[in-house]
Every structure is written in structure tokens, then in C-alpha cells.
Amino acid sequence: MKNWMYAAGILISGLCFSQETGSKVKVAFFNGIVAAGYVDHGAFINFTGPNVSFTDKGLKLIAGMLPSLRIKEDHSPGTKNSPITPNLGAGLTVVYKKIALQIPVYYNTKTSSQNGTWKVGIGLGYSLK
Secondary structure, three states: OHHHHHHHHHHHHHHHHOOOOOOEEEEEOOOOEEEEEEEOOEEEEEEOOOEEEEEEOOEEEEEEEEEEEEEOOOOOOOOOOOOEEEEEEEEEEEEEOOEEEEEEEEEEOOOOOOOOEEEEOEEEEEEOO
């Protein structure tokens, strides 16, 4: 997982430093992208939050926070968690024209039976802008 994050950082920084005319790097609080997808045996609905984006010739790469609603049924015996919970993820989003492909990561906290872990998901969305 660490190697994957390092590779993504190198790729993004390489794109930022090898810009041609018409390319631009921008910091934003909201990009108008709504996405839905799958992670850790459940679903998510999210919006792009604070981020850094790189745009070149109709292709937009975004790295940032993803305020989300996670939808997952609790199968544990006894007391149960709510099936819909607010969550904050982080991840990469690629937008081509109005279609967005998203690779979010979410942290599942430690419980009495499991260690805390990061879970990677995949989602598809739409850019409102």
C-alpha cells in the first residue's frame, strides 16, 4: 500500500512539473463531482471535497478528501451499527469530459475482533461542472 501511494505521488508530481501550455494545477474546496461505488463489502456515495487538481486537454486528475456516506449492513451478533454512516475518505479521481472514475481509500477503525485497516474501493461518478 505504501509503494502504491509513493508511485501515485511521483506520478502526480511528474505531471505537475512537465506541464505544457494549457495545463494547470488548481486547489479547490469542491469540484462538483458526485460518485457512487463499492468498498469493503458495502457501497459509498461521495462528493469531492478539498483537493488539488491537474487539468490537461479535457482530462482532470484530482487528489483529495472525499466526504461520504457509507452504506454497509452490520452482520455482527448482538448490537448493530447503523447501515448508513458518514465517513471521510481520501483518494484519486480521474475525470474525462463529465464521467469520473474514483479510487477512494477509507479507514476502518479497530474493533474488539479486528485491527484497524485501510480499505481501497472503486467508484463511478458524474461531474456537475
